Amino acid sequence: MYNFFYTLLFMTCIQTVMAEKMTLLLPDSTSCNYEKKLGMIDGEYKSFYKNGKLKSEGAFLQNNRVGFWVFYKEDGRIQCLRDYINNDHYQEKLTDKKAISIVWNENHFWTPLFEKELLHKVRFMNTVLLENNHLIFSSKNMLEKIALIAQNNPSCIFSDERLVSPTTIDFSQINNISGFKIKEDYMIDRKTQHLHHRIIAIAPLVYSTKTKELNALCWIYYPSIKNELAKIAIPNTSYPMLGQTLLDVFEYARYAVQHQELIKSNWSTQLKEDNIPIENLEIYLIEAENDLIANPISIN
Numbered sequence: 001m002y003n004f005f006y007t008l009l010f011m012t013c014i015q016t017v018m019a020e021k022m023t024l025l026l027p028d029s030t031s032c033n034y035e036k037k038l039g040m041i042d043g044e045y046k047s048f049y050k051n052g053k054l055k056s057e058g059a060f061l062q063n064n065r066v067g068f069w070v071f072y073k074e075d076g077r078i079q080c081l082r083d084y085i086n087n088d089h090y091q092e093k094l095t096d097k098k099a100i101s102i103v104w105n106e107n108h109f110w111t112p113l114f115e116k117e118l119l120h121k122v123r124f125m126n127t128v129l130l131e132n133n134h135l136i137f138s139s140k141n142m143l144e145k146i147a148l149i150a151q152n153n154p155s156c157i158f159s160d161e162r163l164v165s166p167t168t169i170d171f172s173q174i175n176n177i178s179g180f181k182i183k184e185d186y187m188i189d190r191k192t193q194h195l196h197h198r199i200i201a202i203a204p205l206v207y208s209t210k211t212k213e214l215n216a217l218c219w220i221y222y223p224s225i226k227n228e229l230a231k232i233a234i235p236n237t238s239y240p241m242l243g244q245t246l247l248d249v250f251e252y253a254r255y256a257v258q259h260q261e262l263i264k265s266n267w268s269t270q271l272k273e274d275n276i277p278i279e280n281l282e283i284y285l286i287e288a289e290n291d292l293i294a295n296p297i298s299i300n
Contacts, residue, residue, distance in 0.1 A: 018037070019035035019036065019037050019042065019043045020035065020036045020037070021033070021034075021035055022034050022035065022036060024280060024283055026283075026284065026287060027275075027276065028050065029050035030047065030048060030049055030050050030055065030287065031047065031048050032045065032046060032047035032048065032283060032286075032287060033045070033046045033047075034046075034060070034283065035060075038132040038256055039131075039132045039256025039257065039258070040060075040062050040063045040132075040254070040255070040256050041060045041063050041282070041283075041286075042060055042061055042062055042063070043059065043060060044057075044058075044059050045057070045058055045059060045060055045286075047287055047290055049074045051074065053072065053074065053075075053076050054070075054072050054076075055071070055072055055074075055290055055291075055294055056069065056070070056071050056072070056290045056293070056294065057069065057070050058070070058082075058084070061239060061242065062239070062242060062252075062254045063087075063252065063253045063254060063255075064084070064086045064087045064242055064252055064253075064254070065082075065084040065086070065087055065090070066084050066085070066086065066241065067083065067084060068081070068082075068083055068084075069081070069082045069083075069084060069090075071290065071293045071294040072294060073294060073295065074294075074295075077095075078095055079094070079095070079293070079294045079295070079296075080092055080093060080094045080095065080293065080294075081093045081099075082293075085241045086241055086242055086243075086252055087195070087197070087252060088103060088104040088105050088106075088194075088252075089101075089102070089103045089104075090102055104192060104194050104196065105196065105251070108226060108230070108247060108248075108251050110196075110198060111192065111196065113187060113189050113192075113196060114189070117189045117190045117191055118187055118188070118189050118190075118266065119188045119189060119190055119193075119288075119292075120186075120187065120188045120265075120266065120267060120285065120288055121185060121186070121187045121188075121265060121266045121267075122185070122186045122187075122262065122264075122265040122267065122281060122285065123183070123184070123185050123200075123262075123263040123264050123265065124182075124183075124184055124185075124186070124260055124261065124262060124263065124281075125161070125181060125182075125183055125260070125261040125263055126181070126182045126183075126184065126257040126259070126260050126261075127179060127180075127181055127182075127205070127214075127257065127258050127259035127260070128179055128180045128181075128182055128255045128256070128257060128258065129178065129179040129205075129258045130178055130179060131256075131258065132256040133255050133256055135234050135246075135249045135254055135255070136180070136246070136249060136255060138234065138235050142232060142246065143174065143177045143204070144174055145232055146204070146220075146225075146229075146232075146246075147169055147171065147174050147177075147204065147217075149225045149228040149229070150169055150218070150220045150225060151168075151169050151171075152228075153224050153225060153228075154166070154168070155224070156220055156221040156224035156225060157169060157218050157219070157220055157221075158201075158218065158219045158220075158221070159218060159219065160219060161181075161183060161201065161203070161216075161219050163200075163201060163219060163221055167218055168218075169217065169218050170217065173206045173217055176206040176207055177204045177205065177206055177217065178205060178206065178207055178214065179204075179205040179214060179258075180202050180203060180204055180205060181202065181203040181205060181216060182199055182201075182202050182203075182250075182255075183199070183200045183201045183202070183203075183263070184197065184198060184199045184200060184253075185197070185198045185200065186198075186285050188285070188288055188289060188292065190297065190299055191299055193289075193292040193293070193296055193297065193299075194289065195285055195286065195288070195289040197251070197252075197253050199222040199250055199251075200221075200222060201219050201220060201221055201222050202219075202220050202222055202250075203216035203217065203218065203219045203220065204216070204217040204218065204220075205217070222250070226247055229245065229246045229247035229250065230245050230246075230247040231245070232245055232246040232247075233245055233246075234246055234248070234249060242254060260278050260279065260281075261278070262278050262281070
């Protein structure tokens, strides 16, 4: 398949950082084995039905599916094969059909989703710090560029996370930026049956010597600055299938989250009943997508 080169590249690079091997038993008695590196899902991934048979197998690279994946029905039959470039771009072959190329959110123009069609929606407030996030924090110059982009789009700067009260950026604090808060949604809808990632707002964080805490410098409405982020090249382009700009880093969620808060979810009742720890929600979402790939629902 066309992604064979990237699979080889991934397998060559996968050994350079030691992986943390994880096993998770989900509330419905299904399970998965996966790996994390530098705080991101990165490495081999396998999930299983409660009868012990494989549901899915493949690999992740910096929170993105890459290379060859196989998805199985509960009786062990193959449902489909996919060859991934990244989460949103893959070639799919159902057992009885020709391979087709599928691209969601092409060129980072978000595929339209409709609230009434959402099967799952989870909104997070994630804190992303310097540690393990060299793509975002490769230089102070990059942080300054983000602040300048926001300054040049004053209508997208707010003092609050709800994006209600306009404000300005205090440039005297630029050199003190040491992280970001990212308000983002993960959604699966009935039509695409695909896990979509959408950032709503980002907030540069500065350390206060007075309170000894990280405080938001301002809140930036993310969609308003996407075009400008696409112009900022990242220094490390080892994985071209995951993009070469700062926009790619944010769109493909190529960052490690140090602290996560759940803001809201249409799963809230179920999550409470199942007692799902917030740090496992990411896998919970991946498995919700795997369920739909292996056992698609009718959209008629």
